Amino acid sequence: MFFLKLSLLMLLAVAPDLLVHAGAGVLNILSANYGRIDSTTCSAGRPSSQITKTDCYAINTLSEVTNRCDGKSSCVVPATNSVFSDPCYGTYKYLSIKYSCVVHKTSVTCEGDNAVLTCGAGVLNILSANYGRTDSTTCSAGRPSSQITKTDCYAINTLYKVKSRCEGKSSCVVPAANSIFSDPCYGTYKYLRIKHSCVVHKTSVTCEGNNAVLTCGAGVLNIVSANYGRTDSTTCSAGRPSSQIAKTDCYATNTLSEVTNRCDGKSSCVVSATNSIFSDPCYGTYKYLSIKYSCVVHKTSVTCEGDNAVLTCGAGVLNILSANYGRTDSTTCSAGRYSEQITKTDCYGTNTLSEVTNRCDGKSSCVVPATNSVFSDPCYGTYKYLSIKYSCVVHSEFLFCHHPFILFTALSLPPKWLRPCLHLFNYANCL
Incomplete structure (x- = not known):
């Protein structure tokens, strides 16, 4: 060998x-x-x-x-x-x-305390979370048996709540409290368990008047943050008078939504750093477009109307990237259909992403019916299909990493050339 x-x-x-x-x-x-x-x-x-x-x-x-x-x-x-x-x-x-x-970290916070998640130079990617109790030993010190015996306690809104506070940020604080998650099991002393990974992101900076070009090869873009404006006096300052670069608190509030709409979930995109796209947040200031993003490897599931989409991730959990119930081309799910059922190709179910995310995100598998009863009917008379882009985030409890030539342990970190490659969402930097 x-x-x-x-x-x-x-x-x-x-x-x-x-x-x-x-x-x-x-x-x-x-x-x-x-x-x-x-x-x-x-x-x-x-x-x-x-x-x-x-x-x-x-x-x-x-x-x-x-x-x-x-x-x-x-x-x-x-x-x-x-x-x-x-x-x-x-x-x-x-x-x-x-x-x-793919590596992950686990945070366990006893009820009444705060979970503090940090990622240094990266951003948080929440894999799974539960506020409740699934064993009788965690956060049990000094507690009577009546408060720790119930071990099937789950707050079903935990993942959504934690993602809302933490996803895509470099750090966050989440109180392990009933006031945040409600009380899933009255009388039981609970704890908040969060599994997360740190995604090392890329940064694109484009001076006003030019185009930002983002590409992800085999993956798709995940937009982390964006601003069109100016937050320092050095970026894109060459040849500019001081009056055009002195204002450093300039933010276009619609930047993230504009960039997300144009780029998120796509393999590449082009965004013009111009006032015509973002409006002018600070007249007379020379601006630039700064975008932080990561590349996510994805799979695509397509399910014809009336059937069930079945998503599975084996040992990992589902991360829903984008979804649409409708029709965007005339060929998918077209066999045996009349032309009038497949000609409308601008059909979008506006609630698709939220429905699929609620049913699937953070789970190892899920089933989503491709039906009007789930998503309503975005285009009456058109034969629709459910298209879902997702990735599988795999986690484990292993404490060592082996490369063909080197064994790494918790006490012997991998060399710098390999560290950026140890995460799924950063693989494009390393190939």
Whole structure:
């Protein structure tokens, strides 16, 4: 068995097995191919006839690798035809896998205290949360047995409340109190448990009059914050008189909503840093557009009207990115339908995202009926479908991380070149 390291890209020839290990968290498979897409990888000693075909893809690679590895701390994948079949007979193939290690933190706060979450240079991504009690030992010191025996206590609004206060922020404070979550089990002493990860975000700065171009490769954009205005006197200041850069408390209040509408959930977008988009928050000041964002790897579920969307995440939890019940093209779910049922392609159910989020966000699986009874009817007479973009956030309790060449423990942090790559939402920086 041998390994060839290229950031987080693992390349193996046909014969050996591929060992992938991700202890500080669990494996999140981003993409995979068994075949050949260039003539240099795994080419040593091979005749040209075995390496010239460079459009060779085994279409079942991602599903096979995902089934064997996703959500696990380690896995072994043989790079053989017996696993993936032979996508290009006579070509010497290799198995290429892009993956990340997903890690999380857990905060436990006893009733009456405050949960304080911080992320340093990153922003908070809330994975799961519960205010209640699920065991008899946590926050039990000095409490009578009557206050800790009920262990099936859940405040169903916990995740929503915590996300509202914390998601996308660098820090937040959440009181573990009935006044925030209501009282899910009267007489029981409760605690607030939150699982979260820290997302390292990217920053785009565009001077007034230019275009901000955001791209995420295989992922989609998650807009964290945005402002069109000026908050310092140095950014975009070259060649400007002092009168145009002195005002540093300039904010366009509609910036985040405008950028989110244009970019969130898309693989790329262009936003003009102009007054015509955001209005002019400070006349006479030379402004700039600052956007903080992360890239999220997503899956897409499409369900025709009348059927059920079934979303599952194995060992992880669902993170709903976008959703629409309606119709935006004339081909999806069109088989056997009359033309008048599929011609309207600007049909949007305005409550879709909130409905799907309430039913699915933070859960390991969910079922959503694609019906008017759930979403109402946004376009009478049109045959609709439910389209959902989501990601799976995988968490684990492991305390070590293994790279093919190095074992990292809680006392031995990974080197700096690997640290930015250990999170699903930052993988695009590392490939």
